[in-house]
Amino acid sequence: MPVAKVIVDVPTMQTNRPYDYEIPTALAESVQPGMRVWVPFGHRDVAGMVVAIDAAPTFTGELKSISSVLDPAPVLNAELLALAHWLADTTYAFWISCIQTMLPTMLKVDTDKTVTAATPAGEAMLTAPEVSLTAMTDQTELAKLLRGVASGDLVVHYRRHDRAKVKTETHAVPLLTPAEYSKAAAALRANATQQRALLQTLSDWAAAGQQPAIAESQLPRAPFTAAAKRGWVRLEEREVYRDPYPELRGAKLTTPLPLTADQQPVVATVTAAVAARRAETFLLEGVTGSGKTEVYLQIIAQAIAAGRTALMLVPEIALTPQMVHRVTGRFGRQVAVLHSGLSDGEKFDEWRRIQRGEAKIVVGARSAAFAPLTNIGVFIIDEEHETSYKQDDAPRYHARDVVLHRAATFGAPVVLGSATPSLESRARAEKGVYTLLRLPERINQQPMPPVTIIDMRDAMKKSGQEDFSQELLTALQDRVARHEQSVLLLNRRGFSSFVMCRECGYVVQCPNCDISLTLHMDTHTLRCHYCGHEEPIPHRCPSCGSTKIRYYGTGTQKVEAKLNELLPEARVLRMDVDTTRKKGGHAKLLAKFGRHEADILLGTQMIAKGLDFPDVTLVGVINADTGLGLPDFRASERTFQLLTQVSGRAGRADKPGSVIIQTFNPDHYAITYAKHHDYEGFFRREMAIRHLGHYPPYYFTIKLTVSHQSAEQAAKAIYSLAKTLKAGLTPAAIVLGPTPGAIARLKNRYYYQIVVKYTREPKLAATLTQILDSTQQSGRQGFQVAIDREPQSFV
Numbered sequence: 001m002p003v004a005k006v007i008v009d010v011p012t013m014q015t016n017r018p019y020d021y022e023i024p025t026a027l028a029e030s031v032q033p034g035m036r037v038w039v040p041f042g043h044r045d046v047a048g049m050v051v052a053i054d055a056a057p058t059f060t061g062e063l064k065s066i067s068s069v070l071d072p073a074p075v076l077n078a079e080l081l082a083l084a085h086w087l088a089d090t091t092y093a094f095w096i097s098c099i100q101t102m103l104p105t106m107l108k109v110d111t112d113k114t115v116t117a118a119t120p121a122g123e124a125m126l127t128a129p130e131v132s133l134t135a136m137t138d139q140t141e142l143a144k145l146l147r148g149v150a151s152g153d154l155v156v157h158y159r160r161h162d163r164a165k166v167k168t169e170t171h172a173v174p175l176l177t178p179a180e181y182s183k184a185a186a187a188l189r190a191n192a193t194q195q196r197a198l199l200q201t202l203s204d205w206a207a208a209g210q211q212p213a214i215a216e217s218q219l220p221r222a223p224f225t226a227a228a229k230r231g232w233v234r235l236e237e238r239e240v241y242r243d244p245y246p247e248l249r250g251a252k253l254t255t256p257l258p259l260t261a262d263q264q265p266v267v268a269t270v271t272a273a274v275a276a277r278r279a280e281t282f283l284l285e286g287v288t289g290s291g292k293t294e295v296y297l298q299i300i301a302q303a304i305a306a307g308r309t310a311l312m313l314v315p316e317i318a319l320t321p322q323m324v325h326r327v328t329g330r331f332g333r334q335v336a337v338l339h340s341g342l343s344d345g346e347k348f349d350e351w352r353r354i355q356r357g358e359a360k361i362v363v364g365a366r367s368a369a370f371a372p373l374t375n376i377g378v379f380i381i382d383e384e385h386e387t388s389y390k391q392d393d394a395p396r397y398h399a400r401d402v403v404l405h406r407a408a409t410f411g412a413p414v415v416l417g418s419a420t421p422s423l424e425s426r427a428r429a430e431k432g433v434y435t436l437l438r439l440p441e442r443i444n445q446q447p448m449p450p451v452t453i454i455d456m457r458d459a460m461k462k463s464g465q466e467d468f469s470q471e472l473l474t475a476l477q478d479r480v481a482r483h484e485q486s487v488l489l490l491n492r493r494g495f496s497s498f499v500m501c502r503e504c505g506y507v508v509q510c511p512n513c514d515i516s517l518t519l520h521m522d523t524h525t526l527r528c529h530y531c532g533h534e535e536p537i538p539h540r541c542p543s544c545g546s547t548k549i550r551y552y553g554t555g556t557q558k559v560e561a562k563l564n565e566l567l568p569e570a571r572v573l574r575m576d577v578d579t580t581r582k583k584g585g586h587a588k589l590l591a592k593f594g595r596h597e598a599d600i601l602l603g604t605q606m607i608a609k610g611l612d613f614p615d616v617t618l619v620g621v622i623n624a625d626t627g628l629g630l631p632d633f634r635a636s637e638r639t640f641q642l643l644t645q646v647s648g649r650a651g652r653a654d655k656p657g658s659v660i661i662q663t664f665n666p667d668h669y670a671i672t673y674a675k676h677h678d679y680e681g682f683f684r685r686e687m688a689i690r691h692l693g694h695y696p697p698y699y700f701t702i703k704l705t706v707s708h709q710s711a712e713q714a715a716k717a718i719y720s721l722a723k724t725l726k727a728g729l730t731p732a733a734i735v736l737g738p739t740p741g742a743i744a745r746l747k748n749r750y751y752y753q754i755v756v757k758y759t760r761e762p763k764l765a766a767t768l769t770q771i772l773d774s775t776q777q778s779g780r781q782g783f784q785v786a787i788d789r790e791p792q793s794f795v
């Protein structure tokens, strides 16, 4: 007797495996792996995913039977089912959580809990025969109902609630011939003008073989309903897709540009790997403005021409509308776009267009790595160094790893592109694991824009201004006068989270870890998140003795106001979380800037990458340092990347550009290498530092976090966990901590963490699984354990 192996939607460690279910005879033909089902589990019904059909059960007890099937066809194919399993194993996440991450939100099944009366006392408690517990917002009312359940006067029911909603339109299908329509019209009463008009329309449609949507016919719906009753027309509900970019419909497609001598071999090399079905990973290191995007587009075009599909990831795409437009502008409706800015309905429809093979190219943010494309010929990850490719919550996956895994399955090359590759990727290229391809020059032989570093320690004294040096102000004024545009970056990374001396640029560091200490305002202390070292906030700078040591930061609004005061003639566009909250707000601001309706685009990190505006000739960085002070070994890398990316916005077309960077640390290597646009130099210097500090890419890292409502319980648990962990590791592994989490208390839970640095640990995976298993037992006592491989943030 064949059985279905089902992963149930109960995310706990004990249930993190397939359960055997009998397939009812009536459903024997229809149940397939990759379908969502509704199954009895414990005392209720839950949703689940069929991961396999086996010939016989492994479970020896009495089998329960599948209650119903939720999908007419599998929503996950074999490749994606296997991917979910792999993902669960490598991220230490629940299988069901991985499956859900891969599906659009609309395919999530909710359970509605309702109650009905079991006794007359129960009846008295209810306002209707069946009352929803799930939808109950009134806390006292809910408490009353729960008491009724406890006393046995009310019974709980679990009902499924599938969110998947397909949008439809009503189409009119003419059923008669034009001759028959004239006959029907002749038989009408003389005053039936509306019906006569409708018959004429139907007759025209019949003659032209059209079955249009009623909504598009501009006619009222009522006469159609009447006509359908008389057998003149059939009304048919047809599925339509919600189109997230209607404005792109019908636009003329762009044509490929003739490739430059640098671009041509890059396209040829990758295309050869596509043709050979070779899962080779290429690192495309191309300076800003070197034409990487055109390279991607032409590689994709060749993969499509060869009958295959293409998957392209971009960082938080909602933030890079220019990129979406460049891809959809070249390939039109063959492209499906997936990102967090779309509504659930739009996402669902784009996902279905991919699944049905109607969209052959996918552009999307992180989770698009799971797009249900088949026959993928090439994978592209743009700005591969971006941290948004790593998911912070379970499953804690990196989109790059997912892509590399899928590429191996499909036998397809991967292109990782960036002007500032992550150290990890660049180091792999060094070792020959990845193939390095380079675009060392800008298009049209434009030079990289010259960068001037302004030492704010002096500038502040001179101008008495903390945000603007005289040089930057003059340069801005100059652009306004010349009708050229400027981009101004206000670095918000690490905003106010560390202490810096405004006299000498000194940042308080941990005596043990060479990492800046983090400011904790609740306890008025500075703390090291690696080793736990703690000290009071200094009143005097330990380096120069100045009293101007304080936490550091500045807000976009404040800078905007200052700018309006100092340069009243300049039109300023502010771009930050506040001004881009509305859907499409980001794209609108950029379009405005593109139309020259502003002289200065002032913004946070979101303006640093991807923008390609020909009239931008000045880039200013107000505060280069904030990110440098962060207690993170990647602080220098991130700062270098940000400065290089933002500098790259200047002088991309025929007008030469220049860059002004204000800093309190003019001699810091992250700043000096950025000044010289010297990625390779930075890479070598930073690698040496990582080597000394035993940090990635020389070491792997993993972070374990324990939380509990009681600080004492959480602390106890982390120490016992540390013991288990150390027992499973070789002496070569470096265990940092336990230490309190960066935000030691969050939503009334206390967090403690351990970071492990290691190179080769054969027993690590087994030890971690054991830790997860054992904490699951204590799960009832309110513990939560999170395992994060290669965390992007240590705070």
Ligand SMILES: Nc1ncnc2c1ncn2[C@@H]1O[C@H](COP(=O)(O)OP(=O)(O)OP(=O)(O)O)[C@@H](O)[C@H]1O
Pocket (backbone or CB within 6 Å): 257, 258, 259, 260, 263, 286, 287, 288, 289, 290, 291, 292, 293, 294, 418, 419, 443, 609, 610, 611, 612, 648, 652
């Ligand atoms: N072969 C080509 N011929 C002419 N112009 C080109 C060519 N390739 C690219 N360009 C143009 O050069 C400009 C810069 O290219 P693109 O934006 O692709 O660079 P990029 O390397 O992706 O830059 P960044 O990393 O800074 O985003 C664009 O305006 C693009 O249209």
Ligand SMILES: [Zn+2]
Pocket (backbone or CB within 6 Å): 510, 511, 512, 513, 514, 528, 529, 530, 531, 532, 533
């Ligand atoms: Zn420390």
Ligand SMILES: [Zn+2]
Pocket (backbone or CB within 6 Å): 501, 502, 503, 504, 505, 506, 541, 542, 543, 544, 545, 546
């Ligand atoms: Zn000082």
